Amino acid sequence: MLSVVALLLASYLALRLVLPLRCAWPLRVVLAALIYGLALHHRIVARFAGSMASPELPKLVIAALGTGFVALLLTALLVLLLDLATLASWALRRRRALSALRARWLRPGAAALALLLSLYGTWQAMVVPQVRQVEIAIADLPPAFEGYRLLQLTDIHTSRLLTGDWVAEVVARANAQRPDLIVITGDLVDGSVHARRDDVRPLADLRAPDGVIAITGNHEYYGQYRAWMDAFAALGMTVLENAHLRIARGDAALTIAGVTDPVAERYGMPKPDAAAALAGADPDAPVILLDHRPREARGHAARGVALQLSGHTHGGHIIGMDRVIARANGGFVSGLYPVDGMQLYVSNGAGLWPGFATRIGVPSEITLITLRRAAD
Structure with missing residues (x-):
């Protein structure tokens, strides 16, 4: 179930975040592949390195995969909220808000914020309680x-x-x-x-x-x-x-x-x-x-x-x-x-x-x- 939800969110991000980027298409392909890889990493690890319950990988690798996965989920949530706000502004004809919500940097900025939050979350998960x-x-x-x-x-x-x-x-x-x-x-x-x-x-x-x-x-x-x-x-x-x-x-x-x-x-x-x-x-x-x-x-x-x-x-x-x-x-x-x-x-x-x-x-x-x- 977790992998299915993550796969759907990865597809949403590929469509709404990666595809609109103004960069060479090979880079967009790499970014999309990274997103899908993070979404499915539990299944991949279970196939090659232990199990979903117990990934047998170095600590740094587990922490990096976990940080990326949570960043993916948080990014999807933030981008979805921005898209809903954009839709509401369009329906209410709020042109100034609509213009701000369509800013080119906003969704990549949301991804950066999600990554920072995820890094903090991983650190908090690993501290001695x-x-x-x-x-x-x-x-x-x-x-x-x-x-x-x-x-x-x-x-x-x-x-x-x-x-x-x-x-x-x-x-x-x-x-x-x-x-x-x-x-x-x-x-x-x-x-x-x-x-x-x-x-x-x-x-x-x-x-x-x-x-x-x-x-x-x-x-x-x-x-x-x-x-x-x-x-x-x-x-x-x-x-x-x-x-x-x-x-x-x-x-x-x-x-x-x-x-x-x-x-x-x-x-x-x-x-x-x-x-x-x-x-x-x-x-x-x-x-x-x-x-x-x-x-x-x-x-x-x-x-x-x-x-x-x-x-x-x-x-x-x-x-x-x-x-x-x-x-x-x-x-x-x-x-x-x-x-x-x-x-x-x-x-x-x-x-x-x-x-x-x-x-x-x-x-x-x-x-x-x-x-x-x-x-x-």
């Missing part, structure tokens, strides 16, 4: 867990773009917060265990008194799922697959539950099952549910979950685009939401899929959550 501190009030939180510090990592997307050095810095920044518990809500990796073994090794250094608990996202299923489950266990993580565990403070407890990702069913793996995840849980312990995608939040609230932690959306990537991403995720895209008596937190994520690695106005994050007892 800052810590975002959030306090979340939970009804009936046991006094023993007042001030409990829970650190959420999500969408790390370890890859040839976000490599072991970057992961090590994320781990160091996470450990510096001295959390009581670390949870990872899916999409830890892109690629096979063999390809990413060295890059994920720093995750073994995550430290918290109550351990490191993880769930799967959709990307774990794209490359050697069972091998990754073994690898995560070797890194010291407890992976919850439609299961839960109990964290105790004396007689008080929290239930930490986790579900799988809906894409699991496509690969013959267990689909998400919140009922199974909560089966046998302490009825007096507040439930914190880890679900990579936020869209089932209302159903989880109906099961009595106190807090759901999710990722997957990357915060929408780009200001404005977040509204589109929200529609595909139950209306949830970034931040804290009250949902039928439950609290839902959707993290922007630490990293990004290398096939669309851009952040414009939507910063990455490591989330430090402090639990508070809700006022009666």
Whole structure:
């Protein structure tokens, strides 16, 4: 679907931006070929260098392709807006506006602006995320867990773009917060265990008194799922697959539950099952549910979950685009939401899929959550 949309936008740009250029036709052919190449680069890379989920190319090449692809999308949007404004000016007979909108430099200028924005977006996608501190009030939180510090990592997307050095810095920044518990809500990796073994090794250094608990996202299923489950266990993580565990403070407890990702069913793996995840849980312990995608939040609230932690959306990537991403995720895209008596937190994520690695106005994050007892 992404390639089809990109191909249509590339055709639009070839018609509206490249064809009108006053330059030799061989140069216009080269520019058009570049635009179509960027539009189809996911398919080309998947054919010759890894897969769409995990391009096995040098970091600089991945960054350059991603920058060009996002620049293509932004240019198409800007040129479309200019064309719509031109059409409106013509219909309303606004001659001065029409003349300005037909300026020869305007559309190439829009392309230059799009490229600058895309360069910024790629840089933002590759920086080590800052810590975002959030306090979340939970009804009936046991006094023993007042001030409990829970650190959420999500969408790390370890890859040839976000490599072991970057992961090590994320781990160091996470450990510096001295959390009581670390949870990872899916999409830890892109690629096979063999390809990413060295890059994920720093995750073994995550430290918290109550351990490191993880769930799967959709990307774990794209490359050697069972091998990754073994690898995560070797890194010291407890992976919850439609299961839960109990964290105790004396007689008080929290239930930490986790579900799988809906894409699991496509690969013959267990689909998400919140009922199974909560089966046998302490009825007096507040439930914190880890679900990579936020869209089932209302159903989880109906099961009595106190807090759901999710990722997957990357915060929408780009200001404005977040509204589109929200529609595909139950209306949830970034931040804290009250949902039928439950609290839902959707993290922007630490990293990004290398096939669309851009952040414009939507910063990455490591989330430090402090639990508070809700006022009666």
